[in-house]
Amino acid sequence: MLSHFTVDCVIYTFHEAQLKILLTERNEYPYKGWWALPGFYVEKDEEMEDAVKRISYENTGLKDIYLEQLAAFAGVKRHPEGRILTVAYVALVRYDNVKNKVKPVTSYMKQAKWYPINHLPDLAFDHREIIQLSVEKLKKRLSYSLAPFELLPEKFTLTQFQQVYEALLGETLDKRNFRKKINNLGYLKELDEFQTGVSYRAARLYKLDRRKFQKLFE
Secondary structure: OEEEEEEEEEEEEEEOOEEEEEEEEEOOOOOOOOEEOOEEEEEOOOOHHHHHHHHHHHHHOOOOOOOEEEEEEOOOOOOOOOOOEEEEEEEEOOHHHHOOOOOOOOOOEEEEEEEEOOOOOOEOOOHHHHHHHHHHHHHHHHHHOOHHHHHOOOOEOHHHHHHHHHHHHOOOOOHHHHHHHHHHHOOEEEEEEEOOOOOOOOOEEEEEOHHHHHHHHO
């Protein structure tokens, strides 16, 4: 038996120098044929933690992703069937870890697809509002959160690091000032490794020094 509230999953990745979000095409009314956040009803006797895992997997095919609670949305007009409360959760995933795994395993979603955050289709329910709130929270926490590193490969270039910041902030940053600031913070470890498989001059790779980062922002 289903409850009268749902879970919606806001899942981000970073790919092709863009922040992207995972959307699903609905196969049931209301909003059949519309794109929406992966989500569904919580079962009446289901624990929330179990519901989040089940719903995210059924809608996307992704397992073992960490989802953090964002907020609850309970507007009277957010759902055609009346006041249906939803609790939104956010996840940040590395594209290489999920690129071949995205596929709904339920009949109530036709397909799942990554969309650039700046080029979203028309969305069902109040899902655009949910996405906007999640982006705002990411921006506010960006200077002291691990969000960029959750989206990047373990080893990355300074250009990739700046691109993640720009994607999350939605603005272009001055290269010289950005690198000076990051260098002064000192939580990136320079590696004796360079990019491979590129047609241009390979850039040096870096990784997060987690101990320095935690000490800096304790």
